[in-house]
Amino acid sequence: MGKFYKLKQKNNRFWVGAAVGSGMAAHAAEAAGADFVLALGAGKMRSMGIPSPASLLPIYDAVDLTLDFAAKELVPRVNLPVYVGLPLFDPRLEVEALLERLDTLKLNGVTNFPAVFHFGKRAEILEAHGLGYRREINFLAAAKAKGLETIGYVRNRDEANRMAAAGITTLCINFGLNPHSRDKSINDETLDRLALAAKEIVDSVRKPKKNLKIYLGGGPITGGAKLDKLCRKAGIEGFIGGSALDRAPLEKSLVNSVASFREIEVLQNRVERLERRLRQYGKRYDLVCLADAMDRMLDQVEAVISDGSHLILKGETATGRHKVAKMAVVRSIQKTNGKRWKLDLSKPQLSSDDFFGKSRSPGVRRRVGILELANESDILTLVGVEHLQEEDQNRIAEVILSGKYCCNGSDLERHSGARIVLILGNENILEQQLAQNLRLIAKEKAIEVPPLRDRIEDIPMLVKNMISEMTDEPRELPPSIIRILIRHNWPGNLNELRQAVKWLVEEKDTSFNQSRLIEHLSADTRTVGSMKISQRDRVVKALLLNNLSRTKTAEYLGITRKTLYNRIKKYDILT
Incomplete structure (x- = not known):
């Protein structure tokens, strides 16, 4: 036959x-x-x-x-x-x-x-x-x-x-x-x-x-x-x-394509706008977003920007939270014509004084914080709030809820109308490194930037972009290699993907041996363990690797069964 x-x-x-x-x-x-x-x-x-x-x-x-x-x-x-x-x-x-x-x-x-x-x-x-x-x-x-x-x-x-x-x-x-x-x-x-x-x-x-x-x-x-x-x-x-x-991807593609052509009727500069849309296919604000998870997240961010509210972003390490925050700030500034402020509180030379300000006292000069400098049209980006004392974290939560604050060392109540973009890590929330009030706000209002394993549709374009950044001689990876990259779990997210792409670019064997790539990814996953991966993710991954066996999972993690059950309960893991 x-x-x-x-x-x-x-x-x-x-x-x-x-x-x-x-x-x-x-x-x-x-x-x-x-x-x-x-x-x-x-x-x-x-x-x-x-x-x-x-x-x-x-x-x-x-x-x-x-x-x-x-x-x-x-x-x-x-x-x-x-x-x-x-x-x-x-x-x-x-x-x-x-x-x-x-x-x-x-x-x-x-x-x-x-x-x-x-x-x-x-x-x-x-x-x-x-x-x-x-x-x-x-x-x-x-x-x-x-x-x-x-x-x-x-x-x-x-x-x-x-x-x-x-x-x-x-x-x-x-x-x-x-x-x-x-x-x-x-x-x-x-x-x-x-x-x-x-x-x-x-x-x-x-x-x-x-x-x-x-x-x-x-x-x-x-x-x-x-x-x-x-x-x-x-x-x-x-x-x-x-x-x-076939149906779902085709419907989405046709809707987007037909809509883009219908817009030609109402565009002033039709040719330039259409070419720009075609160049940006698969991207929004220079962010790859073929995946539904990424598309939905950006829709949520746009809704917050349009509403003029504070934006709280959370996610795993290296998911692109900072790039999304930067996009949101740029979009907001375009609407308000305000200034951009950024404060990374993880730096040892910075403290809550830089945010709230500090009043004059004997032997201490008055210090002006960015809350006082910023007006209603400005955007403040905050990173590393988990490094502050619990009291200061709760004061930041109060600013987000009501705009009210006091300078350090003063009881005089002030008000700020500036909008805040707060960037948090999932590990900070899960491991309770945040004060209770800030954790509750994050749970209710935070928008999660999806991890790479939840946006596998984006991997081919991300790989193509990374290769073009690393070399002047673009290389087209075969489908078999792309499939291996898509199947990988990517605990290190974009950083790990970049490392893998760099290895592929530097690999002299242009035949792209699949077994060597799988071996490299397995070894690289072990080195990624030094990154900040939440304890919940480690437990979930261990359960999946051990086919949901509690005994084998506990042995794999090097803990007792009782400790494993406690962590499953603590992190609300459904198995």
Whole structure:
């Protein structure tokens, strides 16, 4: 049956399958580094502007439609394995004739999508008439006997075990269809519930069948850090994405592109403005923000700027908090025409006197603080407040809440209308290095600059920018290297990424050995340990590395189980 692909498991390899509905989407998936593509009726529906659930309705001949576009649009145009998903609950379907037809189309494999369980309780009716899950299992077993690769979609332990017992060695856990709105985020509690459900399925089939390959597909998980967390917890080796890979990114791209062209009507200098927008694609205020997490954070910052309120930024070390703060200050000054002031209280030569001022006393000269110098149109950036005494931190909290303050050594109440940009570190908040009032304000009003592991969509552009800064001879990194960088956890955030890019730039071996890069990143992660990483992050990372085992995690951290339980409770870690 033409060129036959056999997917082989490699160490540390995470497989990505793209469920597509057009040759254009398959082409893009191949260019991005997908391992295989699936031709699905649901994908074809999406490409026609129809929601995926329409693939369950009897509005067209699903088998003919899916096989037709798979054979004409995918097989001739991509060099990847092509699987086809077929609705096997069609009563007109003749299994033997279908298998013979598949063999002539040069397809590499088949799967049971949409599966009968997508009908919910109505699946019992189909099962009673011989058109249910048993038929899907028998069909996949027959397809495998004919030499086709197979992927069995499952949703619980029973279905997974039935598939494995029939000899199906690749499974895909499916928690339903993707949410239509990409803005619907999943909370940690739901994520943990899904991870436990997936792990239960994985453990039930992998113990007796060690050579099984298990993917995740569909449901509320659409990618990014949450997908990584779930897969690590459950021991899943890959992801099959449909809407998450084609509809959502395409809709966002088209909305942005069409909107930019519609704006031409109302722009005075149309050509210059459009060129400027195209040059800045993927950036806002010179900040890379292809990731939704970064985009949402900048939306929140803009809202604070427009409101004229104080801005409080928090985040891990090296996430770019200071660059975001600088952007916010520049934007605010453009509106107010005021002055910029900055005070880094971590410097030993500075104290609260530089902020509040100090009154005259015998033998001590009057000292004017920046609160007195700044007027209502000015912006004050504060860094390192955790180095102040608790009383001074609470006084800063009072300035943020009411604008009221007193100079050091004076009881005369003053008022400041200047706006404050306060930069905090997550480790200062979590390890309670802040006074209570300031900690409460941070908890209520602080905007978090996302860590690099939550904005993996930005990594390719960040890498490109860093390379251009380091060398006059730009180098294009191959997709395999970019995938390794995306999969890394980046505890050191942008600093660690910069170190890794520097290593790649200085690497003389232009073939970019993947195993050497993985080894380098592992070694570099150990050196990053000298950076300020919060104790909570260390506990979370240790739990994930040890598959949520409390005993192994305690041994890994060098602490007792009781201490580990206390830290889990203290930092409110949901596992």
